[in-house]
Amino acid sequence: MASNRPVNAQQIEVVPHRDAEQIHGLHQRHGALEVEGHSSSSPGTSGPDVEAAISSNADGGKDAGPEAQAAEQQLAQQYADVSYADIAKQFSILGWTGFGGPAAHIGMFQRRLVEKLHWMSDEVYGELFALGQFLPGPTSTQVSFAVGIVKKGVTGGLLSGALFQYPGAIIMTGVGVFAANSLVNSQG
Numbered sequence: 001m002a003s004n005r006p007v008n009a010q011q012i013e014v015v016p017h018r019d020a021e022q023i024h025g026l027h028q029r030h031g032a033l034e035v036e037g038h039s040s041s042s043p044g045t046s047g048p049d050v051e052a053a054i055s056s057n058a059d060g061g062k063d064a065g066p067e068a069q070a071a072e073q074q075l076a077q078q079y080a081d082v083s084y085a086d087i088a089k090q091f092s093i094l095g096w097t098g099f100g101g102p103a104a105h106i107g108m109f110q111r112r113l114v115e116k117l118h119w120m121s122d123e124v125y126g127e128l129f130a131l132g133q134f135l136p137g138p139t140s141t142q143v144s145f146a147v148g149i150v151k152k153g154v155t156g157g158l159l160s161g162a163l164f165q166y167p168g169a170i171i172m173t174g175v176g177v178f179a180a181n182s183l184v185n186s187q188g
Contacts, residue, residue, distance in 0.1 A: 087152060088159060094109065101141045127148040128147060144165075
């Protein structure tokens with residue numbers, strides 16, 4: 001049975017997490033993907049720069065030893081370099097096969113883009129997901145735009161977002177035209 005007495009601060013054991021410094025830095029330094037004085041919406045901000053800044057630690061790696069910097073560079077190199085054609089292909093496939101709502105889409109994005117294709121780390125994807133949760137509207141829509149922005153800047157974001165949404169727009173337009181014609185031409 002749990003006690004209702006207040007917890008003394010000396011009784012709390014702090015267990016350090018290996019990524020705690022990195023995670024803390026993400027929340028401290030970034031507001032809506034604003035990176036080192038450059039907004040992700042500025043045309044000069046490239047996708048890899050945004051991804052590298054999101055995945056860097058709180059002090060920007062300046063005080064980290066050479067081993068830590070080498071490990072960070074190795075991690076950055078193991079993520080796939082993505083072209084506009086890759087974004088178009090993957091988000092077209094995800095758009096046509098993504099049924100089940102935003103919760104299902106988020107899982108599909110992570111499985112395909114993070115785990116299978118290694119476009120980004122789980123930490124970066126988690127930050128994009130958190131950002132998408134914060135914004136109004138379907139989270140999967142925001143995440144689709146954000147993944148493209150992180151990989152290829154604003155143009156990549158517009159491409160990924162549009163290609164993820166166009167299958168639904170085509171289908172709903174077709175259903176709407178069919179319904180309108182059926183209602184107008186009905187023999188009642």
